[in-house]
Amino acid sequence: MAVKEVHAERAQTMTHTETTTTESLATKIAEMKGIPTETELVEMLRSKTLTVTFLKLVGELRVMACTKSFDVIPESSRPKTEKEGKPGTVNVWDINANAWRSFRYDRVQKVEL
Numbered sequence: 001m002a003v004k005e006v007h008a009e010r011a012q013t014m015t016h017t018e019t020t021t022t023e024s025l026a027t028k029i030a031e032m033k034g035i036p037t038e039t040e041l042v043e044m045l046r047s048k049t050l051t052v053t054f055l056k057l058v059g060e061l062r063v064m065a066c067t068k069s070f071d072v073i074p075e076s077s078r079p080k081t082e083k084e085g086k087p088g089t090v091n092v093w094d095i096n097a098n099a100w101r102s103f104r105y106d107r108v109q110k111v112e113l
Contacts, residue, residue: 038105042068042090049095053110054103061109064101066092074098 030037036044044050045068053063070078073093077100085091085102094101 033108035108035111038088038090041105041108041111044111045069045090045092048113051112052092052103052108053112055107055109057104057107062103064092064103065095066101067095068092 027037030040035041041050041052045066047069049065049067049069049072051063051065053061056062067073068091072095077093077098088105089102090105091100091102093099
């Protein structure tokens with residue numbers, strides 16, 4: 001095997017290991033907090049309205065009924081593109097405010113149906 005191939009194989013193995021470790025850690029943290037992982041939460045929000053409790057950046061606890069379901073979001077307010085937000089930030093439709101809001105996933109305390 002050529003030196004370049006060995007380096008490429010090592011880099012690929014390290015990247016896979018880092019991704020697997022990061023995913024495992026995220027899953028463990030979610031389990032400890034008793035909440036879905038970020039990916040699971042986003043998937044749930046696409047079909048349901050959930051009550052999410054999270055700590056705002058200013059330190060206040062916020063409880064928000066929210067969704068990503070197009071069955072609930074008014075057509076005029078639906079996203080025009082499929083663009084995802086920043087990693088770690090969950091963009092949702094706030095049912096009570098009738099507006100888009102976002103929260104940091106790592107600040108989520110509780111998720112309820």
